[in-house]
Amino acid sequence: MIDFYYWPTPNGWKISIMLEECGLDYRMVPVDINAGDQFEPAFLAISPNHRMPAIVDHAPPADYGDAPVPIFESGAIIRYLAEKAQCLYPAEARLRKEIDEWLFWQVGNLGPMGGQMSHFVNYAPGEHPYSYKRYTGEYHRCLGVLERRLADRRYLVGEQYTIADIINWPWVLISKAMGQPLDEFPRVAAWRQRIKERPAVQRGVDLGKDMRGGQPKSEAARQRLFGQTANTAGTGE
Ligand SMILES: N[C@@H](CCC(=O)N[C@@H](CS)C(=O)NCC(=O)O)C(=O)O
Known part of the structure; x- marks a missing residue:
C-alpha cells in the first residue's frame, strides 16, 4: 500500500493520475497547504522541502529492502512508481x-x-x-x-x-x-x-475535488503560503 500525501493542485494531480493510470493501491492522506500541514514535523520527515506531493511506499520493490520508502518531488515519485509498476516508462x-x-x-x-x-x-x-x-x-x-x-x-x-x-x-x-x-x-x-x-486522468483530477479551495481564506493562510522564509518556515510568525 502507498500513502499518498496530496492536495488537489497541478503538482498533486501528476501523481494522482500516475497512481490511477498504473492501477496502484494507495491511500490518500490530505496535506492541507492552506492550513499549514506541509510544516508538520511528521510530514517534513517525508518531504523536507515542505511541499506536496509525497509518498511512502509500505511494500517497496525487493531491491529497496523491507523498510517503507519515503519519496518527495513529483519527478522522483513518478519515476519510482513507473519503475515499480513497469508502467508508462519504456525501457528502450x-x-x-x-x-x-x-x-x-x-x-x-x-x-x-x-x-x-x-x-x-x-x-x-x-x-x-x-x-x-x-x-x-x-x-x-x-x-x-x-x-x-x-x-x-x-x-x-x-x-x-x-x-x-x-x-x-x-x-x-x-x-x-x-x-x-x-x-x-x-x-x-x-x-x-x-x-x-483518458478515464484514469479524469479520476486523478477528481481526487479530493471537494477539497479544492481557491484563494487562501485568511491572512494567516496567506502568510503561511506566501510569506515563507527559512526562519519562519512559513508559520507567519
Ligand atoms: N517541485 C515540487 C513542487 C511541489 C509544490 O510546489 N507543491 C505545492 C502545491 S502545488 C505546495 O506543496 N505548496 C505548499 C506551500 O507553498 O507552502 C514538485 O514537483 O513536487
Whole structure:
C-alpha cells in the first residue's frame, strides 16, 4: 500500500493520475497547504522541502529492502512508481533518455514558471507589471516549446503516452484559468484534450475535488503560503 500525501493542485494531480493510470493501491492522506500541514514535523520527515506531493511506499520493490520508502518531488515519485509498476516508462534507452528530458524540463521550467505566473495572476495583491510580464512570458514560451515538440508527434516522445505526458499535462490543463487559452497553440490544445479523455486522468483530477479551495481564506493562510522564509518556515510568525 502507498500513502499518498496530496492536495488537489497541478503538482498533486501528476501523481494522482500516475497512481490511477498504473492501477496502484494507495491511500490518500490530505496535506492541507492552506492550513499549514506541509510544516508538520511528521510530514517534513517525508518531504523536507515542505511541499506536496509525497509518498511512502509500505511494500517497496525487493531491491529497496523491507523498510517503507519515503519519496518527495513529483519527478522522483513518478519515476519510482513507473519503475515499480513497469508502467508508462519504456525501457528502450533512447526513448527513456527523451522521457527523462521532458520530465526534467517540466520540473525545471514549465512547473516553476507556471507556479510563479499563477502567483502573480491569482494571488499577489496590487499591480506587479514586471513580475506579471516576466512569468506570463515564460509560461507562454514554455507552451511554444511544447507546440514545436508536438509538431510531428501525438505525445511528447512519439506515438506512446508516457510519464513525460503525465508530468507536463496538469500545468497545461490550467492554462485557460491562468489567462492563456491555447488559441495560439493548436497542437498543445489537441494533446491536452487527447489526454483529458483518458478515464484514469479524469479520476486523478477528481481526487479530493471537494477539497479544492481557491484563494487562501485568511491572512494567516496567506502568510503561511506566501510569506515563507527559512526562519519562519512559513508559520507567519
Ligand atoms: N517541485 C515540487 C513542487 C511541489 C509544490 O510546489 N507543491 C505545492 C502545491 S502545488 C505546495 O506543496 N505548496 C505548499 C506551500 O507553498 O507552502 C514538485 O514537483 O513536487
